[in-house]
Amino acid sequence: MKQIMPNEAAELLKKDRSIDFIDVREVAEVATGKIPGVINIPLGLLEFRMHELDKSKEYILVCRSGARSATAVNFLESYGYNVTNLAGGMNTWNGEVI
Numbered sequence: 001m002k003q004i005m006p007n008e009a010a011e012l013l014k015k016d017r018s019i020d021f022i023d024v025r026e027v028a029e030v031a032t033g034k035i036p037g038v039i040n041i042p043l044g045l046l047e048f049r050m051h052e053l054d055k056s057k058e059y060i061l062v063c064r065s066g067a068r069s070a071t072a073v074n075f076l077e078s079y080g081y082n083v084t085n086l087a088g089g090m091n092t093w094n095g096e097v098i
Helices: 006-015 043-052 067-077
Strands: 020-023 058-062 082-086
Touching: 043 067, 058 067, 067 082
Parallel strands: 020 058, 058 082
Antiparallel strands: none
16 A cells, blocks of 8 residues: 655645545545535445546545544555555644645
8 A cells, every 4th residue: 555644745735736545534524624625435435436536547535543544545555546645644644625
């Protein structure tokens, strides 16, 4: 499983706003603060909404601590998606939050 450190992901986002983040937290969790432009697909709905994702794109997956997003990365990788886990999740994110 590929992982990216929060500071690296924040730098990538500053340079390229087209980077796609998928937040697998529940809607109520995302409402408390999220990375700008994030796509919210709660982990429990990922199987039913993965058809919304483009296999030719790269996605960085995020959750609160990095555990649920790691589960999501493993799941999506098994279907051929190019995904990376944000190590430590929002607990360690030091970039912009809205």
